[in-house]
Amino acid sequence: MITISKLTKTYETKKGMVTGVDNVSLTINKGEIFGIVGYSGAGKSSLLRCMNLLERPTSGNVTVDGLDLTGLKGERLRQARLKIGMIFQHFYLISQKTVGENVAFALKAARLPKGESIKRVDELLKMVGLSDKKDVYPSQLSGGQKQRVGIARALANNPNVLLCDEATSALDPNTTLSILRLLKKINRELNITIVLITHEMNVVKEICDRMAIMQDGRVIEEGDVYDIFSEPKAELTKEFISSVVSFDVPKPILAACTGSIIKVQFKGAVAGEGVITDTVQHFDVKGNFLHGTIEYIQEKPLGLFLMEIQGDPANINRAITYMEGRGAKVEVIRNGL
Template identity: 55%
Template sequence: MIEIVNVTKRYKQLTAVDHVNLSIRQGEIFGIIGYSGAGKSTLLRCLNLLEKPTQGIIVIDGKELTALSDQEVRKERQKIGMIFQHFHLISSKTVYDNIAFSLKAAGKTKAEIKKRVPELLEMVGLSDRSAHYPAQLSGGQKQRVGIARALANEPKVLLCDEATSALDPTTTKSILQLLKKINKTLGITIVLITHEMEVVQNVCHRVAVMENGQVVELADVYDMFANPQTALSKQFVQTVHSLELPERLLLGRKGAIVQITFKGDSAEEAVISETLRQFHISVNILHGQISYIQERPLGTLIIEMIGSQSDVRQAIRYITKRTNQLEVLADVA
């Protein structure tokens, strides 16, 4: 659906996007995460040529946008919806007219607009706010108007630039649920820029991590949480799944301290109880949590294993075989 080939964007001496290559599949929600200044928003704006790449190729739905004339690009943009962090609504226009504005710009007739706007309002849950002005809306409602406006011309791609960053957690959750619903019911490909790993966890299928204008890691979201490969990815994962223990919990321990990651089926199996039955050890649970990512369980457990060196090491080998992911944080005392 979207091919980003060797895309670079420079502003004089500053390279905001540096030779990025990505392939985004039809119908997926693709996340791009990074800290401020990583180049993620610039890359997003390159996709609809609001920012023209200094070099590289952008292909969307089989058309090479970077090879089109300005007039042709404007026509193709109608197939690419975009929503923004700060909504960008017209304060002097009602909710109805804000949505109708993009339809008028696309040359739709009054009859087409009259039919389409109520459909969009119902889709985003604002049928009762048609005559309201932006100043009369909450932040979440404003973003719903922005989403309706972005969907007005039935785009094949929806670009979301920090769409939930200005919203409170409860409203963020409702907006993410709406995006998931839109993706599922309409099959629209969504590219979502964020600096919040919780957003990625909740809605994305795959994610690219950006730093200094480059993609430093690309993975299925579940795999990213289960086994991040770079230091930056680990930082982002730990903002959602903190694995740091207070130092006092590590003082005076008598056994081996291990961290076990349970993925897929192993997260639902009685691995620890079976270990205790087979080996003469005792266990202190120091930390534990389980999450569901893309409806698949992912669990983390940090335990102290107490027993003879032989029994502890046999137990470690057994758990490693069952889970494929065990790290010894401290050796047997």
């Protein structure tokens, strides 16, 4: 669907040339929600803007639906952009126009007859849950409602791709969740490919199928969201995931533990099984939970536990081997004191 090949974007500044995107190659599949994560300055927004050529890459190619956008100019590029909707962090609604007029404004490029345009606006506002706000002005809307208008506007010309640049960063947690659920609904019902830029792993965890982590203009890790959460490789990826799944236990509690401290991870269906309970029952060891959670990513469970295990070292080793044999990943954080 979207193929980015060896893409580089440089900027000329007072201090010289700065590389915003550095030789990035990515493939985004049709119909998926793809997250691009990174801190400010990582290059993720620059990469997104290169996808619809709001910024023209310094080198490399962007192909959407088999069409190389970097080879297009003028009217051909304008027509290609109609099939790529974009949602912004700060909404960018026209304050002097009503909600309906804001959405209709996006249809002008398609040159629809007035009757068809009115019908399309009504369809879009119904889709985003704002049918009763058609004649209201942006100043009368909440942040979440403004973003819903932005989504309706981005969908006006029946795009195949929706680019979201920090679309939920200005919203509170509950509103963010409602917007993410709306995007997921749109993705599933319309089969629109969504590319979502964010610095929040909770956003990726909630709706994305695959993801990429960016640092200093480069993609340092990419893959299935569930796989990255369960097996992060890059240190920055681990840092991002720790913001969602934390194993911080107060030092006084750890200091009071005399047994071995182990971290246990269960993937998929195994997370719902009583592996730890079975282990304690079958081996002469005692277990003390220090921290535990089951996260649901892509509707699949990921179990993460930190525990103290006490007993004879040989029995502890057998217990760990047993858990690993049942599909758990076990990491010894500290051997018994």
